[in-house]
Amino acid sequence: MNKYKTLIIDDEAPARVIIQKFLSAYPEFEVTGEFEDGFSGLKGIRETNPDLVFLDIQMPKLTGLELLELLENPPVIIFSTAYDQYAVKAFEMSATDYLLKPYSRQRFDQAMQKAIQSIKTGADNKQPVNALVQTMDNDPGIIYRIAVKIRHNVHVIPTSEILYIEAEGDYVMIFTPAGKFLKEKTMKYFETHLDPSVFTRIHRSFIVNLNAIARLELYDKEQYVVKLKDDTVLKASSAGYKTLKEKLNL
Amino acid sequence: MLHPVFRSWKSVVIYFGAWIIVTMVQFSILFFFYGVPGTFAFIDSLIFNMMFSLMGIILWFVVRYCPLGKGVSWNMLFNHLSSAALILVGWMATSYFLLSSIFPSEARLLHFIRDSLPSQAILGVMLYVLTGLGYYLILMYNDLQERLKAEARLNELLRESELNVLKSQINPHFLFNSLNSVSSLTITDPEKAQEMVIRLSDFLRYSVSASSKQFVSLNKEMENIERYLEIEKVRFGKKLDYIHHIDPACQSMMIPATVLQPLFENAIKHGVYESTGTVCIETTCTRDPGMTIITMVNDFDSEAPRKAGTGVGLSNIRERLRLLYHRTDLLEFRAEDAKFKVILKIPDNHE
Numbered sequence: 363m364n365k366y367k368t369l370i371i372d373d374e375a376p377a378r379v380i381i382q383k384f385l386s387a388y389p390e391f392e393v394t395g396e397f398e399d400g401f402s403g404l405k406g407i408r409e410t411n412p413d414l415v416f417l418d419i420q421m422p423k424l425t426g427l428e429l430l431e432l433l434e435n436p437p438v439i440i441f442s443t444a445y446d447q448y449a450v451k452a453f454e455m456s457a458t459d460y461l462l463k464p465y466s467r468q469r470f471d472q473a474m475q476k477a478i479q480s481i482k483t484g485a486d487n488k489q490p491v492n493a494l495v496q497t498m499d500n501d502p503g504i505i506y507r508i509a510v511k512i513r514h515n516v517h518v519i520p521t522s523e524i525l526y527i528e529a530e531g532d533y534v535m536i537f538t539p540a541g542k543f544l545k546e547k548t549m550k551y552f553e554t555h556l557d558p559s560v561f562t563r564i565h566r567s568f569i570v571n572l573n574a575i576a577r578l579e580l581y582d583k584e585q586y587v588v589k590l591k592d593d594t595v596l597k598a599s600s601a602g603y604k605t606l607k608e609k610l611n612l
Numbered sequence: 613m614l615h616p617v618f619r620s621w622k623s624v625v626i627y628f629g630a631w632i633i634v635t636m637v638q639f640s641i642l643f644f645f646y647g648v649p650g651t652f653a654f655i656d657s658l659i660f661n662m663m664f665s666l667m668g669i670i671l672w673f674v675v676r677y678c679p680l681g682k683g684v685s686w687n688m689l690f691n692h693l694s695s696a697a698l699i700l701v702g703w704m705a706t707s708y709f710l711l712s713s714i715f716p717s718e719a720r721l722l723h724f725i726r727d728s729l730p731s732q733a734i735l736g737v738m739l740y741v742l743t744g745l746g747y748y749l750i751l752m753y754n755d756l757q758e759r760l761k762a763e764a765r766l767n768e769l770l771r772e773s774e775l776n777v778l779k780s781q782i783n784p785h786f787l788f789n790s791l792n793s794v795s796s797l798t799i800t801d802p803e804k805a806q807e808m809v810i811r812l813s814d815f816l817r818y819s820v821s822a823s824s825k826q827f828v829s830l831n832k833e834m835e836n837i838e839r840y841l842e843i844e845k846v847r848f849g850k851k852l853d854y855i856h857h858i859d860p861a862c863q864s865m866m867i868p869a870t871v872l873q874p875l876f877e878n879a880i881k882h883g884v885y886e887s888t889g890t891v892c893i894e895t896t897c898t899r900d901p902g903m904t905i906i907t908m909v910n911d912f913d914s915e916a917p918r919k920a921g922t923g924v925g926l927s928n929i930r931e932r933l934r935l936l937y938h939r940t941d942l943l944e945f946r947a948e949d950a951k952f953k954v955i956l957k958i959p960d961n962h963e
Contacts, residue, residue, distance in 0.1 A: 380796035445784030463792035
């Protein structure tokens with residue numbers, strides 16, 4: 363019989379060990395890989411195509427949730443977190459199963475029953491994952507990095523490196539000195555999740571990094587443009603120009 | 613500091629109002645007791661007192677220049693004598709000049725004024741002393757207010773740092789992850805699990821009891837840091853490494869309670885949590901004349917984006933040190949070549 367391939371992704375060794383111990387009661391599951399950070403975990407998932415993944419939220423390089431966003435065909439995932447109010451809320455709303463550390467064997471078994479059912483019925487995991495990502499977007503926290511995908515490579519962009527963001531239909535284009543990156547998120551999302559002391563929305567189509575601005579110019583009557591240090595010129599609406607002026611203390 | 617007379621419209625009115633009362637008193641004395649004609653008495657007291665009220669405004673700067681500080685000094689006395697002489701001469705000369713130009717032909721009045729100059733001078737000295745004392749009182753009052761404010765701020769900060777320690781001891785991430793490690797160890801290594809529980813309890817106990825005291829010995833504080841690091845080491849294994857070099861002469865030195873804890877938490881949060889390689893925290897305590905110097909160096913992933921909260925813990929420590937030691941140069945930190953370095957100086961004497 364083919365065993366179910368299982369990955370454990372957690373940055374703390376004792377946390378991985380207890381999953382292994384609890385999982386040893388399920389002979390049909392085999393741990394085929396353990397990873398200590400989100401980046402290598404993502405690689406592991408892509409390369410081995412596992413049936414089940416135990417995924418911690420708080421990890422270096424890439425959090426469990428950032429990792430999740432980058433998966434095209436997610437396997438069945440059991441999340442674990444020690445404490446993250448928003449994550450817990452998001453799990454509940456998207457009906458995804460999760461383990462709150464520390465957890466009992468009974469709780470672990472419960473999660474396994476659900477997981478086994480999902481694996482056996484071959485349920486589509488993309489939907490609950492999408493629901494989860496969407497609820498997580500309501501987390502009011504400021505983001506400090508953005509994970510983007512270019513074909514099969516993942517880039518993590520620190521938000522401080524963003525010059526500006528331009529709306530592109532259902533996507534946005536993120537411009538950095540290293541190039542531009544497409545991301546499936548709304549302008550509204552970035553408007554609420556980027557540090558407001560650094561970023562401001564100057565137009566329906568533009569969010570700009572205040573540190574990248576070289577000068578403001580009057581283009582036409584009532585029409586202002588923002589010139590960046592790399593000579594890019596962005597249009598500003600009059601409302602956008604007003605908030606921009608306030609933030610720059612002009 | 614703003615001139616007390618010009619702080620608000622109210623203070624201007626009060627100041628000149630007081631001088632109008634003095635003017636009226638002087639007028640009454642001249643008019644009723646000395647039988648000076650009404651107009652003369654009025655103009656005379658008005659000019660002299662209004663001139664002095666202007667001189668009194670200048671006096672503020674003399675008082676500011678000679679603050680009471682640590683009591684009365686010869687230097688201060690000399691400054692006041694010379695300023696009194698200048699102000700009095702200026703005052704009488706201008707007043708006399710004004711009066712004589714208002715009444716150029718009234719020989720009787722000018723005579724009276726000339727006669728009354730010595731008593732006017734004595735009055736001037738009294739007014740000088742009174743105004744000066746008034747200003748000193750205002751200064752002392754302000755000083756007291758500021759002291760009270762600083763003290764209140766210190767207490768507030770202390771409460772805040774106590775609160776932070778309280779928060780860090782029940783820092784949910786730290787606590788629940790540590791408990792998860794314990795849960796795992798009970799299966800794989802019960803003895804180590806017991807050790808971990810004891811260490812966790814000792815750490816929590818220290819944080820609870822230390823927060824009520826203001827100063828502890830460096831030794832005690834480092835013992836607790838050691839516990840904290842040991843617990844984190846169980847969670848992160850080879851990812852966390854630490855070395856302490858502590859000069860034995862530092863061990864009994866008193867330092868503000870829990871001042872070091874946020875530094876180590878910072879190092880763990882921005883170093884270990886965000887890195888995939890080994891992060892080493894190296895702590896060195898040495899003695900300098902009159903102070904203990906604590907240096908911490910930790911590796912960090914310079915490519916990991918800076919998270920919110922960087923520097924907040926550090927600036928809280930700096931503010932606390934400023935209030936305790938009245939110095940702003942006691943905490944330095946810099947990041948270079950994937951190393952984060954913090955230098956903390958703790959003077960032996962505090963207020």
